[in-house]
Amino acid sequence: MAVTPESLSGQDVGSFAYLTIKDRIPQILTKAIDSLHRHKSEFFEKHGEEGMEAEKKAISLLSKLRNELQTDKPIIPLVEKFVDTDIWNQYLEHHGRLLLASDEKPRWFYSPWLLVECYMYRRIHEAIIQSPPIDNFDVFRESKEQSFFESQESVSSLCTYLQQTLGAPDALQGERLKSEFFKFLQISLWGNKCDLSFSGGESSSQRTNVISSVDDLKPFILVNDMERLWSLLSESKPAEGGAAVRVAIVLDNSGFELVTDLVLADFMLTSKLATEIYFYGKTIPWFVSDTTARDFKWLIDQAGQSGHPWVSKCGGNWGRYVEAGRWVYRDHIFWTLPHEFSAMAQVAPDLYAELQQARLVLFKGDLNYRKLTGDRKWESTVPFRQALSGFHPAPLCSIRTLKAEIQVGLRPGQAEQLTASEPSWLTAGKYGIFQFDGPL
DSSP states (O other), rough: OOOOOOOOOOTTSSHHHHHHHIIIHHHHHHHHHHHHHHHHHHHHHHHHHHHHHHHHHHHHHHHHHHHHHTTBBBBOOOOOTTTTHHHHHHHHHHHHHHHHHGOOBBBBBSHHHHHHHHHHHHHHHHHTSTTTSSSSSTTTTTHHHHHHHHHHHHHHHHHHHHHHHHHHHHTTTTTHHHHHHHHHHHHHHHHTTOTTTTTTOOOOOOOOOOOHHHHHHHGGEEEOOHHHHOOOOOOOOTTTTTOOEEEEEOBBBBBBBHHHHHHHHHHHHHHOOOEEEEEEEEESSSSTBBBBBHHHHHHOOOOOOOHSSHHHHHHHHHHHHHHHHHHHHEEEEEGGGSSGGGGGHOOOHHHHHHHOOOSEEESSSHHHHHHHHHBBBOOOSHHHHTTTOOOOOEEEEEEEOOOOOOOOSTTTHHHHHHHHOOTTTTTSOOOEEEEOOOOO
């Protein structure tokens, strides 16, 4: 039996995990505090003195959190009652018991990176829900919306390309269908570069024409299983009146990346590679730019109201897909728990059972990859299926640009060659993967 490697953590000084905890997370907390400051007058207008007091309380709680982190204090249980509080506290207690032998309490730099990063975002949420009447405020909302508005040129060109492709007589058959499917997959991959937690909350809008860049970016795809995705979906292409073919997309960032995901979903639906698409997002604001139900609806509404004819046509179509139940948005508390996905069948059996209904599950982005593989120090040549540790509700594929020191399923020597030429290849967001785990 192969030994499961240890977790990535901040105790490895100089590692990406260490730098995230030391630099990027405090920066994100500072921006969350700034966001509350900037909305002070809005809170006063809506709620009077009570709003002002709530803003002060939330800022005080976030400042305390930042201090705990920067001084590497022990990780404390959550106190505010919420739907997931008990699950979180049990997990923290279990992690603490694992450390008891070394007489340690879980601390920021000495606990698994995945745990402390998730815990930090969950504590941000706790600070907000402890501060009514502003307990529905999303400290990241402004930056998510700004990212969408700053990417308007790219959004317009992408929606135009989609509508023109769908209108072309031969686009949805034979080799052309396959090549367009591959193009939309790659657009969705490179859309994953727009990640606000990666940039510490700084603007990460898309300003280049991603369609014209697809061919140039191909050499940067380290694992390319697009052919296997095509085989799976083209072979199960639904017959008229036949059984539904569901594709699930576990979303990552809102803003431009979400547009690339919706365009891919629209193409799969219109070309009949799928009959229904289930989108999975977060129940609470998460990792700065992750998609919530509000972000999903907001973006579709914005597209529908656009002054650009092709963007508004896309937005109108997307709204109708949702109304007709062909597009379904789902959230679940499991996506914002610290657990790796191999625990899903035990912790969230309802979600696991729902994913089993899909013909294919696409996992977007880096956090999903870290949870798929347990965020551990795997050798780069370890097979993807082994790193999944038994997680396989359905055929699945990770679509990510690399922003964490973990990547499995590479050819022997591939990682060493990349390290020699580009030491930061694992974390710069320059390389991408389509990594597939097919039917069992």
